[in-house]
Amino acid sequence: MHLARFPRVRLAHLPTPLEVAPRLSEMLGLELWIKRDDCTGLAGGGNKTRKLEFLVGAALDDDCDTLVTQGAVQSNHVRQTAAAAAACGLNCEVILEERTGSRAEDYMGNGNVLLDKLFGAAIRFVPRDTDMTAELEKTADDVRERGGRPYVIPGGGSNAIGALGYVDCAREIVVQADEFDLELDRIVCATGSAGTQGGLIAGLAVMGADIPVLGIGVRAPRPKQEEMVFKLATETAVMLGRPEAVSRDQVVADCDYVGEGYGLIDPGVVEALRRAARTDGLLLDPVYTGKAMKGLIALARSGALQGETVVFIHTGGAQGLFGYQSEIGDLF
Known part of the structure; x- marks a missing residue:
């Protein structure tokens, strides 16, 4: 090991x-x-920080410049991914699924979402039951079209x-x-x-x-x-x-x-x-x-x-x- x-x-x-x-x-x-x-x-x-040490390591090893990931609106994984991107000089694109159905102001804008924005992540919200794998692929394609080099991280890392x-x-x-x-x-x-x-x-x-x-x-x-x-x-x-x-x-x-x-x-x-x-x-x-x-x-x-x-x-x-x-x- x-x-x-x-x-x-x-x-x-x-x-x-x-x-x-x-x-x-x-x-x-x-x-x-x-x-x-x-x-x-x-x-x-x-816990996601432990995973991101290896995931971001792989992204840098592949000469990527943008981390792409997804999670529920209040995702702890997304917060830590956004911070890891900032710490390593990378861009970060995230898709947040409205998985619980809550539209409360604090749920949609406070907690982890507030921190995602503070770390500079580009955020896109999608409805509950969206095909998140397809959304990751779409976002990665968008990054490539803009000349970026995406590294896709699955939900939860x-x-x-x-x-x-x-x-x-x-x-x-x-x-x-x-x-x-x-x-x-x-x-x-x-x-x-x-x-x-x-x-x-x-x-x-x-x-x-x-x-x-x-x-x-x-x-x-x-x-x-x-x-x-x-x-x-x-x-x-x-x-x-x-x-x-x-x-x-x-x-x-x-x-x-x-x-x-x-x-x-x-x-x-x-x-x-x-x-x-x-x-x-x-x-x-x-x-x-x-x-x-x-x-x-x-x-x-x-x-x-x-x-x-x-x-x-x-x-x-x-x-x-x-x-x-x-x-x-x-x-x-």
Whole structure:
């Protein structure tokens, strides 16, 4: 697992801390550690920065001058991509899908959208259920017609190149666990576009670290989510020269906590945001870590995680809270 073989741009503050959450641990009846990938630094931090180190590295290696990507309106990935482009002297073109159907002023103009604009990204909004792959191709063609050299990054930065960022995170977690003499029972993360969970699974498998990764789904039903994760983890293992390392039984996603849909808030998410903030001072986001913590709390209360030592991947996204002020501001 020699990651120096791949083009890379150093954008993140690494390694990110691994910190115990003592009051959440007591409340949930387990030993909970937080992998603070909200502290990666770029644009306020978040998990996409790890992926962008390899994706932007590949873009520069290909002599591209414009990053092209897509996401939902309050996309954390788009925010960090726009910042990475600015930091590397690149242009950035983004397509934002109105995926939740919200037209609230704060949702459409505050939070991550405000930061996208501040970083200088060219933004185009499209309706829900738009073919985003086709829109990426169209935007890339537009850049070429203007004489630019586009590099297309899929939603979430989730391809095998981007997943290398979470191969590296898997290595960090194992090193830090050894330093703290922690025997980990499992790693828990939000899983959506699959790059974080897929990269972790591939990295742990290639290292031979027998630590299960549980993804808490934020969008797709379990069969679809697990298939996406398995496909990406396998592709990542192939890039690492170990195609046999990943097996289907290593991929587990619990998609019982999606609620009404991607980016939609429910009382369980609000409780998770409140609990994390008021026990251990952790700011979660409403779309990913809020739903992952909602699932973790429910699983702990069911006894499924009793007495375990668990690492929760904090993938960042608190900037998105400001896009949901009109929806959740009065619920605390």
